[in-house]
Amino acid sequence: MRAGLAMPGCDADPRIVPMARMLVGDPNVFEQTLSTLRPMIALVQQAVEAAGIPSDFTLLPMVESGYRPDAVGPGNFIGMWQFDRGTARAAGMPLVPGYDGRRDPWISSVRATRMLARYGRDFDDWRLVVWAFNQGEWGIKRMLAQRGEPPANPALPDWPMNAPARDYLLRLMAYSCVIREPGRFDIHLPPSVPPAQLWLARLDAPLRPALAAHLAGLPAATVRMLNNGYLRDRMPADAPMHLLLPRAARQRFLDFYAQLPPRQWADFTRYRVQRSDSLLSLLPHLGNTDVQRLASINAIEPDAMLAPGTMLWLPKAQYQHALTRVGGASGVPVWHDVSTGESLWSLARRFRVTVGELRAWNHLHGNELRVGQRLRLDAPG
Numbered sequence: 183m184r185a186g187l188a189m190p191g192c193d194a195d196p197r198i199v200p201m202a203r204m205l206v207g208d209p210n211v212f213e214q215t216l217s218t219l220r221p222m223i224a225l226v227q228q229a230v231e232a233a234g235i236p237s238d239f240t241l242l243p244m245v246e247s248g249y250r251p252d253a254v255g256p257g258n259f260i261g262m263w264q265f266d267r268g269t270a271r272a273a274g275m276p277l278v279p280g281y282d283g284r285r286d287p288w289i290s291s292v293r294a295t296r297m298l299a300r301y302g303r304d305f306d307d308w309r310l311v312v313w314a315f316n317q318g319e320w321g322i323k324r325m326l327a328q329r330g331e332p333p334a335n336p337a338l339p340d341w342p343m344n345a346p347a348r349d350y351l352l353r354l355m356a357y358s359c360v361i362r363e364p365g366r367f368d369i370h371l372p373p374s375v376p377p378a379q380l381w382l383a384r385l386d387a388p389l390r391p392a393l394a395a396h397l398a399g400l401p402a403a404t405v406r407m408l409n410n411g412y413l414r415d416r417m418p419a420d421a422p423m424h425l426l427l428p429r430a431a432r433q434r435f436l437d438f439y440a441q442l443p444p445r446q447w448a449d450f451t452r453y454r455v456q457r458s459d460s461l462l463s464l465l466p467h468l469g470n471t472d473v474q475r476l477a478s479i480n481a482i483e484p485d486a487m488l489a490p491g492t493m494l495w496l497p498k499a500q501y502q503h504a505l506t507r508v509g510g511a512s513g514v515p516v517w518h519d520v521s522t523g524e525s526l527w528s529l530a531r532r533f534r535v536t537v538g539e540l541r542a543w544n545h546l547h548g549n550e551l552r553v554g555q556r557l558r559l560d561a562p563g
Contacts, residue, residue, distance in 0.1 A: 304323075380426050
């Protein structure tokens with residue numbers, strides 16, 4: 183990364199080092215922050231190298247958002263790279279119901295670095311590229327037409343830019359300075375950033391991030407942050423189908439994911455056990471192989487007694503077939519999480535109940551449903 187820096191050095195402008203010292207603050211805290219951010223830094227560095235731009239731009243999300251995929255700035259600028267909707271569309275980021283490419287660390291980094299590479303070809307001055315990314319390319323092109331190309335000195339071009347724009351470029355120069363000369367700020371950086379701490383799993387069908395977390399043995403919050411582009415824990419069919427996961431969890435995820443064809447995973451949902459029961463008892467219509475597979479996926483024994491409150495991942499289709507047993511004899515209520523495009527009428531037809539029953543069981547007064555809303559599909563006991 184250090185070898186790929188192209189911004190002016192620490193002493194190119196008297197304001198760079200003081201800004202760097204301010205950004206570092208406590209060297210120990212700064213080192214810990216960098217250590218925590220290493221997976222995201224390595225991810226962005228991969229995109230930067232693929233785009234053929236200087237590694238200074240690996241640090242741009244630090245200036246923009248501190249590498250937070252869920253960052254929301256003033257004016258509804260969103261994601262690690264802080265794009266608004268118009269610029270995101272211009273950069274080719276998918277924005278569809280249930281998915282926002284600005285929040286996707288991989289997609290946003292690929293598209294942002296490609297945009298920066300195009301700016302580099304247009305301006306041939308990386309300082310102007312930074313300003314174009316921050317202020318908009320057309321304003322910088324007008325300024326360039328009026329004033330001509332800025333000289334190498336001063337390092338911070340002497341253009342009539344507003345204070346936030348000048349501070350933006352100065353901050354990036356300061357972060358580059360810290361990486362270039364860490365000892366100057368009492369910072370001890372690792373000799374290299376491992377390039378493969380995160381792994382991009384490309385999928386053939388939608389998979390809920392929470393289910394992916396379960397299969398990978400990871401906290402749902404970790405997977406949700408790495409895949410923040412998928413809203414409300416859904417992967418729409420018209421969104422990019424991939425997941426960022428820690429590479430250490432790759433093999434476990436693949437081992438479990440391979441137990442079913444990809445398209446079958448899209449049918450899984452969460453189910454909460456209400457009374458002590460076993461998987462064999464809850465799903466008596468399934469064959470032994472299917473029960474064994476579901477038990478493996480849920481890390482339980484097929485005949486193990488499940489305590490009330492136990493959460494299981496079950497396919498909706500098999501869940502539906504078990505309605506009578508689960509919702510009747512065992513007294514366990516049956517729930518359904520509303521997906522995009524579903525209505526009371528379509529659910530009533532699918533689960534062989536009436537719209538009036540669904541309204542009564544869920545205390546609904548109209549027909550409107552929201553994505554993610556949990557509905558009861560059987561009569562309360």
